[in-house]
Amino acid sequence: MIIGTNWGRIHVLDHQGNKVKEFSPHSNPVTMLDMDDNGDYVASCSHDRKVVIQGLYTVENSHNLTMDSPVRSVALDPFYHKPRSGRRFVVGTTKVVLYEKAMFGQLRSTVLSEGSGPARAMKWMGQFLAWATDSGVRVMDMNTKTVITLIKRDHSLALPCDQYPPHLCWPDSKTLIVGWGDSVKVCRVRERSANPATLTPGMMDLPPYYLEIVYMFTTDFYVCGVGPLDEHLVVLAYNKQTDLSLASLGVDSRRPQMRVLEPLQRTFEEISKDVLGIRCYQEYKPANYHLECLIEDRQFYIVCPQDVVVAKPRSSDDRIEWLLEHDKHKEALELVETCRDVQNYTVLSVGRIYLDHLMANGQYQDAAKLCTQILGSDKVLWEEAVVRFNRVRQLRVLSPHLPLGEGIRLDPAVYQTVLLDLLNTDHPGFLQVVQDWPGHLYNVSFVINAVLETLARNTNNMVLLQALAHLYSNIDKHDKALAIYLKLKHKDVFYLISRHNLYACVAKHVVELMTLDSAATLDICCQHIHIIPPDSVVTSLSAHPNYLYKYLDTLYERRRDMSAKYHSQLVALYADQDRSKLLPLLLTSSSYDLSEALEVCRMRCLTTETIHLLDRMGNSIESLQLILEEEQDILWAIRLCKEHDDADLWNRLIEYALDKPEYIRELLNNIGTHIDPLMIIQRIPRGLEIPGLRDALVKILHDYHLQISLRTGCQRILVADCSNLLNKLVSTQNAALPVYGDTMCPACNKKVLPTSREEQGSIVVFACRHAYHQLCLPDGTEQEVCLLCRKDKKRSFLLS
Structure with a gap:
């Protein structure tokens, strides 16, 4: 790093700011410095009209020139260090x-340009040289020594160039950034078409390269330096006026700022803004600031009269460090988890700092959750955390987050320490942990003894009893666990039964289970009926009719084949508990005692059920009497008489209905052809007024006519069918029957057909197709049945 001062001295510093070399080539302030690409030579100029080319490692090719006017800018050929470069500047x-x-x-000197004012800035990159005068920025191709482009000054003329100087930067050999006043331009060097066919006569004399402005915009601040940062621009900014957003934060808007901009067409988007802490900034103007950059290292150097500030893009490590310094530990942890370029921090290191902060501030819940995130599968760290939380009596907070053997398993003593702490401080928490933790993590017997000691002082502690039941279950003492759950009347008993296959104990405790949850108990009893026999369940529930009813009813619906022997009991239970189910049982089942069922129904005055039972037992007369006297349902009585078709029943029904006009009408309308209507009509008392009698008689006549028509039609069909069948039989009997040459006579066992004319005789063929010689049949008798078939019939008759 080379720095020129107002006293004409030049200081050579390393990247840490340590002085390496110093020399004093000038007597007035240094106006500009430049170096070749190799860093071997330094060019400086000053208002003392001197230009000095100084070799840092050799005196060869060093020069000390005096100009005829103050020198404002100088530029070294990037390849000045090469022997055959021409040593140009x-x-x-x-x-x-x-x-x-x-x-x-x-x-040898060559004037490249004159008459356009002093050259206030100058930059050389590759084969192109750019310099700025008061009229604009010129770019020259140093290979041909021709100016390829003039970018005219287009910002306000009210900004004098000595106070708002231009700033040039070459990010690469084909890109130029110009910052001047309050305007910024990004330019690209383009090559003209090399195809002669596409060039017009006027374009033949133009240089092969030209400069194109790709971005151009005006800023709300003064530009004190420009540089590239990837696809963005870095601008050293000086506010034009008071920035209210900074003033609200207590920051003087006169401070210089580093702004990162995304260039757009005619405008820009600000990515970030950092205010610089420069000493004596109140005394400085835009001309007092300067910006240089190392593009490959992405470092920027802000130079002012009293300070040199090194700026670089903030790394993830810088961000994490800043967050930790400002107690933003959660954001720092999230950043170290998501960023891959973090080098100085790890999740564990940041997490432990965060954990210390939470513990110091008493945020134990958050600290316990953080342990799961940062400690991972490190057993030692987890045990240290247990000790730390135990020291502040907060193990109950840490317990839900301890590892449970999936990838990491702590010592049993650690888990026991947590359990004992919860046993003494938080019984609900103790129960929850016992339910959540597998029993192999700790010594269950040791914990059971501790619980029993606590229960000895408080025998009615339901929470600890429930935890004790779970602990007994962990060591396969399920009978004790079941007894405790039943004592507690806790529904976890059903989970215990199903998990450990304790169905054999259900019948013994079926009353307690029914009291706790009848639906779950009935499901178990019916699903595991081969383990829980119905006889034992019925015996246990015999003193609890309501439970017995629920059990037998469920058994009847789900396992009807297993419930048959209990139908007599079910009849009485249905009669007391749910009468709507009694009649269907009486009608469909045949496994109950009719006499007992009848006695049950009579004792409870269940008339309908009694009628069905009497009818089923064959006592239809008493059934009819109950229907008529108790139910007074003439239609039911008629249906009963039709079902039995008993004349005595009909006579009893008619006798009962003779003095009841409504009953007589219903009889006439519904008897149909079951009895003779005259049996009713002739017995109706004279003068008895019967509503609807005419319609009933008309219906009887219509039914009778319909019956006669049906009988006549049936008789005609029967006669026709008999005639047809008879004709078919006669024609079949009169048809010829074939006799073959190999047919044998069953009587003489000779062929029926003669072999010669002399032996020819009569042949008799029966309907069974057996053929005989007439001479072989008994004399004087007419045979209607074949002798062979008649013997077979006799044999079959004797055998039967």
Whole structure:
């Protein structure tokens, strides 16, 4: 790093700011410095009209020139250190002059430009040289020594160039950034078409390169320096007026700022802004600031009369350090987890700082959650955390977050320490941990003894009893766990039964289980009926009719085949608990005692059920009597008589209905053809007024006519079918029957058909297709049945 001062001295510093070399080539303030690409030579100029080319490691090719006017700018050829580069450099006064090495070590000067004012800034990159005068910025191709572009000054003329100087920067050999006053331009060097066919006559004399402005915008601040940062621009800014946003934060808007901008067409977007802490900034103007940059290292140097500030993009480590200094530990931890370029910090290091902060401020809940995030699978760190939380009596906060053996398992003593602390301080928390932690993590018997000691002082502690039941379950003492759950009336007993297959104990404790949750108990009993026999359940529930009803009802619905022997009990239970289910049971089941069921129904005055039972037992007369006297349902009575089709029942029904006109009408309307209507009509008392009698008689006549029509039609169909079948039988019997040559006579076992004309005789063929010689049949009798078939019939009859 090379720095020129107002006293004409030049200081050579390393990147840490340590002085390496110093020399005093000038007597007035140094106006500009430049170096070659290799860093071997330094060019400086001053108002004392001197231009000095100083070798840092050799005196060869060093020069000390005196101009005829103050020198404002100088530029070294980037390849000045190379022997055959011509050792060129450019000096800017009121004119721009190129100096290059001639024969015998002499310098040859060439005026590149004059008459446009003093050259206030100058930069050389590759083959292109850019300098700024009061009229604008010129770019020259140093290979051809021709100006390829003039960028005219377009900002306000009210900004004098000596107070608002131009600033030039070459990010690469084809890009130029110009910052001047309150305007910024980004330019690209383009090459003209090399195809002669596309060049017009006027373009033949133009230089091969030209400069194109790709971005141009005006700022709300004065530009004190420019530089590139990836795709963005870094601008050293000086506010034009008071910045209210900074003033609200107590920051003087006259402080210089480093702004990162994204260039756009005619405008820009501000990415970031940093206020610089410069000493005596109140006394400085834009001309007092200068910006240089190392593009490859992404470092920027802000130079002012009393300070040199090194700026670089903030790294993730810088951000984390700043966050930690300002107690923003959560954001720092999130950053170190998401960023891959962090070098000085790890999740553990930042997390431990955050953990210390939380513990110091009493935020134990957040600290416990943080342990899961930062300690990972480090057993030692977890045990240290347990000790630390135990020291502040906050193990109950840490307990939900301890590792439970998945990838890491702590010593059993650690888990036991936590459990004992919870046992003494937080019983609900103790229960939760016992339920969540596997039993293999700690000595369960040791914890059980501790719980029993605590329960000895407080025997009615339901929370500890529940925890004790869970602990007993962990060591397979399920009978004790079941007894405790039943004592507590806790529904976890069903989970215990299903998990450890304790169905054999259900029948013994079925009453307690039904009291706790009847639905769950019934599900278990019906699903595991091979383990829980219904006889034992019924015996246990016999003193609890309501529970017995629920069990037998569920058994009847789900396992009807297993419930048959309990239908007699179910009849009585249905009669008391749910009458709507009684009648369907009576109608569909045949496994109950009819006499007992009838006695149950009569004792409870269940008339409908009694009627069905009497009818089923064959006592239809008493059933009819109950229907007529108790239910007074004539239609039901008629249905009963139709079902039995008993004349005695009909007579009893008619006798009962003779003095009841409504019953007579219903009888006439519904008897149909089951009985003779005259049995009713002739017995109706004279003078009895029967509503609807005419319609009933008309219906009887219509039904009778319909019956006669049906009978006549059926008789006609029957006669026709008989005639057809008879004709078919006669024609079948009269049809010829074939007799083949190999047919044998069953009587003589000879062929039926003769072999010669002399043996020819009569043949008899029966309907069964057996053929006989007529002579072989018994004389004097007419055979209607084949002798062979008749013997078979006799044999079958005797065998049967």
